[in-house]
Amino acid sequence: MKRSISITAKAALVATGLAVAAPAAAQTNLDFWSWRQEDAKAYNEIIAEFEKTHPDINITYTAHEAKAYNTILTTALAGGAGPDIIHTRAYGSLENISGAGYLEPLDGKVDFSHIPESLLRGTTLRADGKVYSVPFATQTVLVYYNKDLFDKAGVTPPETWDEFKQVTDKLKEAGITPLANGIADGWTIEVASGAIMPNFYGESFFGDVTSGKTTFEDPRYVAALGKMAELAPYMPTGFEAVDYATMKALFTSGSAAMFIGGSWEIPAWREAGLNFGFMAGPAAKAGDTRMVATWLDGGYAVNAASPNKEAALEFIRFTATPEFAQMLADKLNNVPAVQGATPKDEALQQIIKLQEHQTPYIMLVAFRYQKPTGSTLLQDGLKKLLTGQATPEEVAKAVADGLASPE
Amino acid sequence: MEAVDFERAKAIRQRNLRLWLAFLLAPPALVLIIFVFIPMVSAVLYSLYEWDGLARGEFIGLRNFYDILFGPRLSAELFNAFWNNVKVFVTLMIVQNGYALVLAMLLARNPRGYRFYQVVFFLPVILSTVIIGFQWKLFLNPVFGLVNKALIYFGLSDWALPWLGLPETALPAMLLVNSWHWFGFPTLVFLAAIHRIPTDFIEAARLDGASEWRIAREIIWPLMAPAVTIIVVLTFIGSFNWFEIPYIMNGLEGSPEGSTDMLGLLFYRTAFGSVSVGTSDFGHGSALAVLMFIFIFVFSILATKYLTSREVEMS
Amino acid sequence: MANVELRAVDKSFGRVDVIRNVNLDIRDGEFVVFVGPSGCGKSTLLRLVAGLEDLTDGEIHIDGQRVDHLAPSRRGVAMVFQSYALYPHFTVRENMGYALRVAGEDKAEIARKVEAAADVLQLTEYLDRKPKALSGGQRQRVAIGRAIVRDPKVFLFDEPLSNLDAKLRVQMRIELTKLHGKLGATMIYVTHDQVEAMTMADKIVVLRDGVVEQVGPPLELYNRPANLFVAGFIGSPAMNMFEGSVVEAGADGLVLDLPGVGRLSWPASGTLKAGDKVHFGIRPEHFIREGEPDGKVAGEVYAAERLGGETYIYLNTENGSEVTVHASGDWAARPGDRLEAGFMLENAHLFGPDGQAVPGREG
Ligand SMILES: Nc1ncnc2c1ncn2[C@@H]1O[C@H](COP(=O)(O)OP(=O)(O)OP(=O)(O)O)[C@@H](O)[C@H]1O
């Protein structure tokens, strides 16, 4: 690793008594870890831009396997190692490491003026109220549809739940699987709930449940769960075993007409040459606003144990600028958390427009700080719900009880 | 003078021998200390503290163990996973090792081309578990998978189930995959054990009028006891540490509905959290690891003791 | 009780012919010994009778019934292996009773037969031990006991004594002979120990390279070996052989020229003619010191073993051949002495160029 090399070099200098001052022209090497393997090329371009204005800093981007990233990172940090710059997740996952003191607090060191308060909350440690990571991008739950298949079945994108069901029925009649989603990977069904449920439980539910005014056994939430149960017949045969990879294959191959998923899927659809569109989940009834669930995907943080904190902070400050946000949008098609960028991409523009009616992706944003997490409970419940093994009431109760009795 | 030289030469020889021994034993001993002993001790230490994410909190004695064994949620998960591991052990003993035993007995009679079969049967063993898990996950895919396509092709559409998605079929499917992956190993061990039995015993039994089945049961089986010991103990350890196949084929959560949850998965989830759910919890994770280690260690030793007692020397 | 008959038996492993056209008649109750050098096919022939190997060609009959198509257990034979092949996980009792248990006999009956056999073999006190806890001789007896219990028509032994020490071997040899007498069963016994063969057999079968060289009672083989191979194989120390040639062949006999012995007349001529190469043989024990010998062998003593009751003397003749003399009593010979040993023609053997014996006076 770069860092260990530089440490050795320093040790050698100290040993020979020459370490009076580092030579001015010396390069500072920084390690930057992430889980975004597919983004390596774009990040290297962004880093190259940064290095143009900072010739004394040299950043190496390393992307680990996404599933193993948390483990690799926490193990390294616990062992006193780890990179200088850390691509972090947000919310509960971030508190895991920020709470343990592995990250440098950023308040007063970074200019947060371009970042909305609501997003900064996702990278703030609740215990001390300090920000530990610069929010980088938001994700939005969307309902994607295949325009060619819609044409073939003679349907147009639905606006309301009733229309949605008519469309799915027509697709089915035309021999097309209406929905690519399955439940084998629990998180994909939680994502799907982010498109369907908010329009039924309404805008105020999030505030009510997080402030303790109500619980998940609230009739609004139970009713929303009931709608999720109605999705099962539109899913592929064998949806119980349809995992994320299969879902994507079904949609890109044109076997399924709709796919409920995150905004990060867009590049994949484009790559597959799909003629697709997307929309927010259907409204409960005509005239209601259609809300989209959003969350902060993560941020950039500095390792508190880094020997090159100042140089790392220099890069972190850069990530909080509109200039960076513009690159993030144009090179990675991410919806930047930092405001002030105008994405060239039409889809991004459309997402930013849909975000005008946004609601927090509930379990991740507010209920992933304890064990069991709201996500665990909801994913379990949704699987049971869709396989007909639990009623909406039972699922709601299981979620409420689970959250009320943390371990 | 000569006597002195003789003593000296002897001393040098013994010193050299000791040096050699130290030289040969030091690396494995070091590896053992660094990669086995230290992690074990640190797991025990970790398990005695409260953990907040990665930050170590207060010393809480056996509290973590109590939570795992008696806490409302963890204990339910623990016993579900443990019961699944038991199912894995029993099924692998019957399906994988039983099949291997029958196969070994057949191969031991040197049928035509048995060397070829021996190689073919062993092939899956040398393939990587990761690749096999992934491959079979694809074969069993409800939409694109070969298995269901074949079933439909042969007019068995009703049989084309989402194998990995149903609580009743997910674990059996994975166990079949695991058996397919590993059966060559016990087959080989059993075959070697059968070959070690002098043919005189079998011919004597044949002259005594014993049927092939009787010979297998009353002569070969007792005399291959050492191989059975090895396979039972290895299967036991493998079953209670089962991780790769369930992780690759059905994920960290033991889905569907915990039907494929294993102690190893539960440990991983508890200790490190997972991407989609949960946060890491070293305390309960370490406590679980310690419990698993103690359980596997104690039972392996008991099993070895018991099984070794039924072995007989041949000669 | 049964006779055993082998008709034109052939056995090959792949391309190698191990047994070639063997015909044998073994009478009921006979003790037959197969001898021959290592690898000549003794064990294979025995295993063919047992049914552990399949015939390539020919027929085997036991007790008048053709058996070569039957499973080993249905031929009425019991075999004692060289390794004993006692089941290591069974006690002596279980080992001996296994065949009966397999046959489904009732427990009391099995116990009775096992105990009877154990009594005969003096194994009663070891019945509950495992084979590992027995001495070699005891294991040997268990192996025999296991055969006896089955009450077979034919006993087959494959070098059963070869793992025992010399003393025990002599003892077991005698016991086996006694057992044969007591049971009166047909026994086929493989060995390459000629003392065993000579002392135990009613009939010896000499095999070489899968071919039967001669069959007959021990003394017939000793006195009238049919060919050079049998002559050399039977008898210990081996027969002295002198190579020579026929000088004259007439109706009433031959004149032989034998370097080391001199000229000799042989009372019969067989089919030999002048110029034929011959082998002339005298057993070491047939040399005489006194009397009127028909011929003499002279040479220089290079070693003498004087055991008191008997003496072995080793000579070098002038033409370089080595001669062994075995005399009873003490014969005061020392290395370097010149010595003459006489012989009588009636004790000598003559073999023609084809290796077959040429009849002497009686023949
Ligand atoms: N299963 C077999 N496959 C191939 N060749 C064999 C087999 N069994 C025996 N032979 C060969 O047949 C020949 C006779 O073997 P056999 O065991 O009958 O000899 P033997 O006379 O009993 O010798 P020994 O005195 O050494 O026991 C040998 O050349 C041996 O190599």
Ligand SMILES: [Mg+2]
């Ligand atoms: Mg032999």
